[in-house]
Amino acid sequence: MLAQLLALAGEPTTVERAVSRPWASALFEGRRHLIRLHVHGEDYRMRSLMLMAVLTDAEWQISGHFVADITVDNGDVDNKGVWLDLSALTIEDR
Known part of the structure; x- marks a missing residue:
């Protein structure tokens, strides 16, 4: 999923943090992921807006899993x- 996120965000983008933990409900098992990306470079504004626009409709290729939900929880701009x-x-x- 990280490689696919980086491809969607374009270069240069870096993964500053990525953690995951097990998740389960009464019917399903999976993982909850928290990811912090830094989208930078001259066109970072355009690329970050494009990423947010396509994120939920992207076709994710993750062996043995599917993406049930993905969101941008926060965004901070620096120089x-x-x-x-x-x-x-x-x-x-399954």
Whole structure:
């Protein structure tokens, strides 16, 4: 999923943090992911807006899982780019 996020965001983009933990409901098992991206470079504004526009409709290729939910929870702009905090829920595809 990280490689796909980086491809959607374009270059230069860096993953500053990525953590995941197990998640389960009464019917499903999966993982909850928290990701912090730094989209930077001359065109960071355009690329970060494009990423946010296509994020929920993207076709994710994750072996054995599907993306049930992915959102941008927060965004902060600095003098070099934008920091995006994302959360995603992946469910095991049985």
